[in-house]
Amino acid sequence: ELKVEQNPLFLSMQEGKNYTIYCNYSTTSDRLYWYRQDPGKSLESLFVLLSNGAVKQEGRLMASLDTKARLSTLHITAAVHDLSATYFCAVLMARDNTDKLIFGTGTRLQVFP
């Protein structure tokens, strides 16, 4: 069974600082997603990474994928308060003609002044 682990689970960071969230998964997959969830709200798609070495950037967020290491990172540059949310990675698992999206535990990010 595919397992997806994120770390850290909680991240409190000061505005202007940089940090990285890690997403490790246990078996091969060719598709990884990053989502954002604000408190009490639904999930918002941030990035989809399709191949080894893929890198995508949107504003202060940059996501990368290393399929050989089974690792994705979400890097935050010069954090601002508006980035406070919970971030999830999700990995596509395709087995026995069944596709499932397996989510990580989530990283709760709080950015303070």
Add this chain to the structure above:
Amino acid sequence: KAGVTQTPRYLIKTRGQQVTLSCSPISGHRSVSWYQQTPGQGLQFLFEYFSETQRNKGNFPGRFSGRQFSNSRSEMNVSTLELGDSALYLCASSRGSKGVADTQYFGPGTRLTVL
């Protein structure tokens, strides 16, 4: 273009009852997936429907079922509710035929509380 809508937004039921949740996908989207989100288990995939057929299924008991109509709207049913079914149930839709392998757009969720 309107997003994914879910009704009702909040629901309170008692153990042993059954419940039906509804999801209307984005216009033109043909795949609908359902997820359960709880503090303990996180986000878990329930099932995915495409063209009125269940294509993919997660590891949930048979008390959890769903269906999709010809207009792509979907319903999810939970019978014989248990306390552990209290959760946020999220519906997501995607445009293409790849279902969960496509970028999914999530609805606001239905918060179910089982007493």
